[in-house]
Amino acid sequence: MVSIDEYSFPAFDDLPSVPGQPQGCLWGFFDKDGNxxxxxTLNLLNANTVRNASLEIRTGKHVQLDWPMNNLEFPGFGRIPIEHNVKQMASEGFLGLDDEIKINTQTSSQWDSLKHTFVNEVE
Incomplete structure (x- = not known):
């Protein structure tokens, strides 16, 4: 990863438009050598950036931005709730248990990935 100082970010109004997407898209900005x-922006999160950010801490208080994992019982928006089954392995010749989990990756916090994106067209 490189330093944030190695990038020159355009002003918001100068960002290129991407067909079908709202203004302000910076897709492709970090592409390099055709890759x-x-x-x-995770490219900017390196050891030096984290160290410098730690120097900004004054009180130690923080704001929790995630949704607690115990909210799995409230999937919301018509999503299926998590299903957790404990399977006895004796019938398979093993002494032990297996956990089987069926989950919508939108249940609770974002389980799918940092690449998750959604664009809601606004009229």
């Missing part, structure tokens, strides 16, 4: 980047 599509998959990290985006």
């Amino acid at each position: 599509k980047d998959e990290l985006g």
